[in-house]
Each structure stands twice: as structure tokens, then as C-alpha cells.
Amino acid sequence: MKFFIDTANLEQIKEAQALGILDGVTTNPSLMAKEGITGHDNILKHYIAICDIVDGDVSAEVVCTDFEGMVKEGEALADLHPQIVVKVPMIKEGLKAIAYFTKQGIRTNCTLVFSVGQALLAAKAGATYVSPFIGRLDDISTDGLVLIEDIRTVYDNYEYETKILAASVRHTMHIVECAKIGADVMTGPLKAIEGLLKHPLTDSGLEKFLADYAKGNS
16 A cells, blocks of 8 residues: 655655655645645645655645636646646546546546545546545544445456545554555555554563663663
């Protein structure tokens, strides 16, 4: 399973990259605004800065909601850098845009997916990635992990090449469960990724090793 970090914070991206496990980055207008990145030109420059840090795919989201606007914006984003994947919302006009981008050889990430039907349409249109938002489903008392499992079943049934990118990952166990189910990619915060490092027996074991070493060299 590939690991993407979901942020626009360059320091967090660098930190994740330094771990040696980072495969890409996802971001969106809300995450950009959180980092104080506003204005069209500044946002484009920030995408390039992200691409300069990581080696993998960087999802850059369109903000238009009409087909022509999405196409114009998506083509401009794709021209920014070879690592850019155009992020398109799962709406009717977005589906049309994904089909268009697919024919043009532009890679896409279909975002805001909350059902198997939506994921099926995205795959039919040729999306490179589909992003089911598991955390937001959990927020409304629906098991987001079941959606990942169901999409996996459908994609395997028909050998779709679209990658399942588990999005809105909130915590470490989301990552573990996504790996068990067979998500191709997960994207989440640095804190959730670093949580995989932690285990109390690792901490106590290291503490004992160091204590024994200190005794033997005192």
C-alpha cells in the first residue's frame, strides 16, 4: 500500500519524506487555506514546491464545477509539473471531465466519493485514483472501511485499473485496516502515519536495553 500525506504543510511533507516511506501528497483548497496559501498564483507555486520535495504523485484540486472550467483548470494544473494528478469532484460535470482527461492522457483523482456506485462510475470514466472519504462516513455513523472493502470487490471483479485511495484517514488504525482490506493507497495526516511507529513494548524494550548497557559500561 502506498502512503500519501494529506496536507499543504511543507515541513510536514519534508518530515514524512525523511522517514523514507512517502509515496505522494494530496491536498485541497481547505488545506491550502489552513497554511495561509491564498491567491491563484500562490497556490500554483505551492504545488510546485510540494512536487520539488516528493518523488511521487501530487493531487491538485480543481475549484470550478462546470465542465469547461474544470477542463481549462485541469489542463493548466497538469502542465505545472509531471507529478501533478488533477483532482476532480464526483459530480456529473466532474465525471465528464475525468473522461475527457483520460482521453488526453491526463491523470485524475476522483474525490468526494461516498458510495460504490460513484466509485464504479469513476473507474468506468478512467480515473487514475478514486478517493472514498472513510473518516467523513464514520462521522455520520457509517462504517467507511466497509466502503473500501466493497469497492475492492467490484474493482477486482472487473479488473479495473483505478487505484483505491483511502482518504479522510483520521488515525493509525484506519491505516492498518485499509492495508488489511486491500486499499492501494491511503492518505492521512503525519500524526496517523507516525502512530504506526509506536508500541509500548518497543519503548519498554529499548529502555531495558539501554539500562543494561549502562550497567555493563559503568
